[in-house]
Amino acid sequence: MPAPAPLAERVEFLMWVPPESSVSHVHEVVPDANVDLLLELSDERCRAVLYGPLTHTIHVPSRAGHGYLVVHFHPGAMPGLVDASPSELVNGFVELRELAGLSVDALGERLLAAGSPERMREELTALLSRVPYPPGDSFDRALRHLLARPEPLRPGALADALHLSTRTLQRAFKERVGFSPRTYTRIARLQEALSALREHPTRSLSEVAHRIGYADHAHMTRDFRELTGRTPSDFRTPSPSGRGLG
Structure with missing residues (x-):
């Protein structure tokens, strides 16, 4: 589901996995800011869990017959x-x-009674709109600058x-994301490479590495091994891997 308009600056997307579609499975979640x-x-x-940013892979179980609603917040937009x-x-x-x-x-009862993903989104939006979020600051400026460039600075x-x-920048990232700008750009580049590998399965690994901004194929493979414990080739075929459930 797309992010609701009132929360678009804070939420990247919502995902709903209905009970009839869920299975008992352990989902691999790769590093993400x-x-x-x-x-x-x-x-x-109803069980509600807030997962923090990741610098290594974790595993999240799901159970058959349970519904799962995921709210994926933008980097640095962790709600209070x-x-x-x-x-x-x-x-x-x-x-x-x-x-x-x-x-x-009580939230679970409301969501189950909503009857549709759209109504669920409305119920959740009303609640999340009342939650405090970080104000715009140096981090927002830095993030916009990073996203506007083809390669990380x-x-x-x-x-x-x-x-x-440099100290102010480091502090802003630490406060808003939890780790340094260098770690952030490394993880963001990993996520971009993952998307490219899944969207263009016939593209060579060397070409993907070049397009994403790695020095070469070897550097991309090293980052994948250090951050995910796996090689780029392991992510060629779509799987439950990724952020959230799916």
Whole structure:
């Protein structure tokens, strides 16, 4: 599902896996700078988990007959749902008891009674709109600058381009994402390579590496091994791998 208009600056997308489509499976989730809110829905209860940004692969189980609603937030847009910073949630998660003052069980009842993904999105949007988010700051400027360039800048060059000190830039990324600009650009490039490998399965690995901005095929393979524990070729065939459930 596309992000609801009121939350478009904070939410990248929503994904709904209905109970009849879900299976018992362990999903591989590769490194990502985003934060996810995962809602697991069943007739017995609702479970809400906030997953932090990742610098290594984790595994998330799903159960057959349970519905899963995922809210995928933009990098640096972690909502104020817990008393923790992004750096404290890197490679971790927190199970929530309430969302914007509403108990998780009550939220589950509302979502199950909604009757359609669109109505679910409306219910969740109303709640998430009441949650505090980080204000625009140096991180937003840096992120826009990074996204506008075909290749990532070194942290010192990025700081100079934004007229910031390197320390200010490092602090902004640490506070908003949980890790350094260098780690962020490395993970963002990995995600871009993953998309290219899946969308263009016949393109050579050397060509993918060149288009994404790696020095060569060997550098891309090294990053894949260090960040995911797997090679680029392992991601040629679509699988449950990725962020969220799917």
